[in-house]
Amino acid sequence: MQPNDPILKLRDVQVHFPVKTGVFKRVTGHVRAVDGVDLDVRRGEVLGLVGESGCGKTTLGKAILQLVRATQGTVTYSGEDGETELTSLDDAGLFRFRKRLQIVFQDPHSSLNPAFTIFGSLEDPLRHYGVKTREERRKIVGDLLEAVNMRRESMDRYPHEFSGGQRQRIGIARALSIEPELIVCDEAVSALDVSIQAQVLQLLMELKREKNLTYVFITHDLSVTEYLCDRIAVMYLGKIVELCDAEDLYANTLHPYSQALLSAIPVADLDKKSRRIVLQGDVPSPVNPPSGCPFHPRCRYVVDRCKTEVPELRRFKSAKGEHMAACHLIDQPLAEQPLRTESP
């Protein structure tokens, strides 16, 4: 197991939710929340998953954890015991792998059960994974709370007694409780004040170093990802439109959608003039995605070809390893091969 080996491989993952209308609940269409994603998550990296709300990034995160089952495609986990296709397992079979993958949620107000003390919320998963005695569980929960810079005694308090940042830290402690290898952070800091955001992010990074974690960091906020992520995948309407090294994304943006997203980040540096690219219109409905390039109704560079032909995710030349983007207009393709055929 090399540090850069993929821990997760996603191949053509699709999550479609049926839309039911009328009295008889006939299926009249599908929300294509995730529409064919190919992605490798490398062991030990922080992979940012960026996009506007509704682009399917949260659904993709849940599909990684099998909280939402993919309607098509595969999610493969590889660890010491070889590769396992999570998408083909049932709940009982997944049990072993639940321990390896965890999630930290966005909303600190709904992420903890208001009726239980912190210990009450955190002890059940531990019991589930075989920590038999109450003393042991209390010790572990106490250690976890200390690991996220909280007092041990907090475990006997109720969630409403804590601030948003504290609850988020408790949420992180919960995710760590069964010692996972990969944590999906779903907008983990978006609901927090900026100052508290920074602290929680630092905490996440320290924990990552201490425990050799891999993060999939889902966010709509590109100003967070730059300092945090090793690689970034930009999603639009259920598809990945650009995937590259984090620095590369900021220095050498290829896809028009990423350019628009990046231009929306407020710039502190006054010398650095940036013209904001304002996207016209709304995100199209994922029930009825546009033909051809999904971004074409809002794209500044749209040409006729975009309306009919779906751009493949192609590999481009870059100083920092691979740089993938799905757009017809980017020239100098390194190799014209689509990603799907690349891996065994």
Place this chain on the structure above:
Amino acid sequence: MTDANATRPRTRRDAQFDKIRDREAALAGTRQHTARFMSKFLNNRLAVVGFVIFAVICLMSLFAPLIAQHDPMSPNLRAIAKPPSAEHWFGTDKTGRDVFARVLYGGRVSILVGLGSALLSAIIGVIIGVYSGYVGGWLDWIAMRISEIFMSFPQIILVLLLVAILGQSLLNLIVIFTLTGWGGIYRMARARMLSIREEEYVQALRSFGLGPARIAYKHMLPNALGPIMVNITLSTAAFILQEAGLSFLGLGVPLSIPTWGNILNAAQDLRVLEQNWWIWLPVGATISLFVLSVNFIGDGLRDATDPSQQG
């Protein structure tokens, strides 16, 4: 797990966090969940009054043998339809039985029927609603259809049917009330579950691979208890009224057993209604008072458990 943590040199961040922690510790709410609930409930005067009346009536019924000097069942032919007196506080009825004793003893049965049916239907409704609401799918669909069938069935016809087949009995009445009543609590429990299901802590539990029964009953149900308790109190009141109504028609509990409804049954006689007010007025007032008090308690509970009303 925290070995690394313990040996780690203190950074500036630790100092920052310590400061925040101290501030938070000072601020941390000392008022617990239950304390807030109690203070909200106690601040509601009607609810407290309701609770006192409810407790008094319940206790008096419970200790009826100690309070009542007369046997509610044995007729006294020398004291037929006598108005209230020092001997018979609420007078006597047409067969010379002490009305006060009958109201007390009747309360036992009526409250048993009301509370018993409400609790039973709550248990059934909650067990089905909590699970099917969380799991969804075909199980939910089937449970929903079954509840619709029971709720659309006219209760009075069900009563007539069962009385015709099984005869009148206390148990039959409770069974009928439970069968017709569980649907309401089921639907409410299910609706609560549908909204709680989306909370992130439920998703977190799922990501640990905890089983659906454990998530639904252990972790989600406590958050739905408030409205369920309210519903139990309100349906207790409704069942007591229904018992009175059915017994008044002679369809409820067998007439030999004193219940509030059976005592009222005597008022079917126009002469009694006009001339012997003491036979029906006290019991009528008791029923109204009891139902009212239960409703007050229900309202108080609803306000106290409603998180949108801070207090």
